[in-house]
Amino acid sequence: MIDRTTLEIIYLISEKGSLTKAAKALHLNQSTLSHSIRKIEKQFGVKIWQKQGRYIQFTQAGKYLLKFAERVLPLFTNATSTLQLYATGKKGVLQIGMECYPCYQWIIGVIDPFMKKYKDVDVDIKQHFQFGGIAALLNQDIDLLVTPDPFLHDQLVFKPAFDYELVLVTGKNALSIKKDYVEPNQLVNQLLISYPVPIDRLDIYNQFFTPANVQPNGHKTIESTELILQMVANHRGVAALPKWLIERYQKDLSLDSYRLGKNGIHKSINIGFRKEDFSIEYIADFLTIASK
Numbered sequence: 001m002i003d004r005t006t007l008e009i010i011y012l013i014s015e016k017g018s019l020t021k022a023a024k025a026l027h028l029n030q031s032t033l034s035h036s037i038r039k040i041e042k043q044f045g046v047k048i049w050q051k052q053g054r055y056i057q058f059t060q061a062g063k064y065l066l067k068f069a070e071r072v073l074p075l076f077t078n079a080t081s082t083l084q085l086y087a088t089g090k091k092g093v094l095q096i097g098m099e100c101y102p103c104y105q106w107i108i109g110v111i112d113p114f115m116k117k118y119k120d121v122d123v124d125i126k127q128h129f130q131f132g133g134i135a136a137l138l139n140q141d142i143d144l145l146v147t148p149d150p151f152l153h154d155q156l157v158f159k160p161a162f163d164y165e166l167v168l169v170t171g172k173n174a175l176s177i178k179k180d181y182v183e184p185n186q187l188v189n190q191l192l193i194s195y196p197v198p199i200d201r202l203d204i205y206n207q208f209f210t211p212a213n214v215q216p217n218g219h220k221t222i223e224s225t226e227l228i229l230q231m232v233a234n235h236r237g238v239a240a241l242p243k244w245l246i247e248r249y250q251k252d253l254s255l256d257s258y259r260l261g262k263n264g265i266h267k268s269i270n271i272g273f274r275k276e277d278f279s280i281e282y283i284a285d286f287l288t289i290a291s292k
């Protein structure tokens with residue numbers, strides 16, 4: 001079998017012009033170098049070189065190996081360097097799973113400085129999972145999971161990125177309410193518009209409607225934040241969205257916002273990752289950037 005060392009010997013003999021100099025460059029003694037070549041010659045039944053005085057003349061087989069070495073050795077070097085970059089977390093693909101529709105607005109501000117620092121690391125965003133975000137994280141389909149709902153698991157760690165308040169957003173003057181918060185029974189005639197998330201994962205149900213044994217007049221799902229807010233601004237329904245997101249749109253759309261209940265609903269966006277991956281430099285740095 002022709003290995004990397006054999007190719008390096010052939011290449012360095014040609015470059016240095018002698019066995020002695022080639023052996024020195026490879027930190028081998030001359031007899032070891034000669035033995036390696038004789039082994040190849042015996043294996044394939046072909047001469048690699050011939051000595052002419054103090055000089056070495058490659059045979060046709062030797063010339064072929066030299067050209068092969070000139071093509072392949074740079075690939076070995078590049079592969080070694082690339083693997084070292086992967087090992088030190090300076091190269092790779094960061095796969096981020098999203099279980100938070102409005103977080104696309106936020107994550108753009110995180111990805112930009114990250115990609116400027118890690119020019120050899122690509123970023124891939126996934127939103128749809130066959131068996132859910134946690135399963136995707138455990139099965140290594142994704143590296144990070146952005147979610148408002150952290151999950152306790154001995155192989156995973158969830159770090160809070162930022163806190164926020166979930167608020168009710170309505171069209172301007174859509175509700176005749178003088179307080180800065182709404183009660184569940186004040187929304188029984190309203191159509192609730194939400195992202196396409198199972199009802200049992202919607203906080204407005206879990207922490208607002210269900211405990212009060214109240215339901216809205218209907219429920220409609222839309223994927224687009226912009227379309228949800230356009231519907232709400234035109235009095236086609238109400239929605240529960242992060243306060244920070246609403247504040248971005250209120251200057252352009254006719255919207256009102258209210259706390260959900262007197263105390264409000266307070267949440268945090270968390271980033272989950274596998275414990276074993278925290279040593280990867282670009283993952284650790286992404287977590288740092290996201291938490292600023």
